Amino acid sequence: MDGGNTIITEAPAALNVEKRDLAKHPAVQILLPIAFALAVLGLWEFLVDFYQVPKVILPSPLDIYARAVSAWPFLVQHAVPTGTEAAIGFMLATILGITLAVILAYSKWAYAALYPNVIFFQLIPKIALAPLFIVWLGIGSSSRLAFSMFIAFFPVVIATLTGLNSTPPDMLRLCKALTARSWQVFLSVRFPYALPHIFSGLKIAVTFAIIGVIVGEFITAQAGLGYLILFASSQAETALILASIGMLCVVGLVLYGVVAGLEKLILRKYGH
Known part of the structure; x- marks a missing residue:
């Protein structure tokens, strides 16, 4: 049995x-x-x-596809500045976010002074601050880049700091017993252990960077997918609006795919 x-x-x-x-x-x-x-x-x-839904309310997928094909050159033309500004804003947010996280992880004074303020700014609805960037930096691409970097900055900081603080204490004690220097511990232990957390933050940040650019384009731009969406909305071209959103999804998938590809390569190198 x-x-x-x-x-x-x-x-x-x-x-x-x-x-x-x-x-x-x-x-x-x-x-x-x-x-x-x-x-x-x-x-x-x-x-x-x-149900014979009017096209101005909700076009069918075939209607959207046909409009996307007819407007393809314009979609690509407007996707270039949106994708470029999102990529630059994301890279700036990555550099500054990781740098600040390292400072917070290694300095108790900096952590006590800055981390509560980081959390405070994280809680503020970022879109509400977009007009201020226009006032401060004007209506050019600099305001959109700054806002994109600002909105993507916080996930990178928090994820990186979480990763750096998640190093197993046994590994740190072993490094101390071996008299390893701080920079050696960082490069050989803390940073490799933090990589999964860092890339989790980067995946969120790359989508936030695109959102930041689109919000800026809604307010000031004369080019970009955000501008094209507003233009199509003023003309009641729902199919073009949805085609532009589809192109925006393509741009987002490309940027996200780049981050995911780098994650696989780097984690494989460090043996994760």
């Missing part, structure tokens, strides 16, 4: 393991989201056609 019970118990466990392994298969991870997205688009197309 015991042997039979063991076989019965182990069989469902083996099936669960196989299901988990199947869910992690690269083909499944790629095809399943695509299949779900196609199902949603198909349902969208059916419901719009069935």
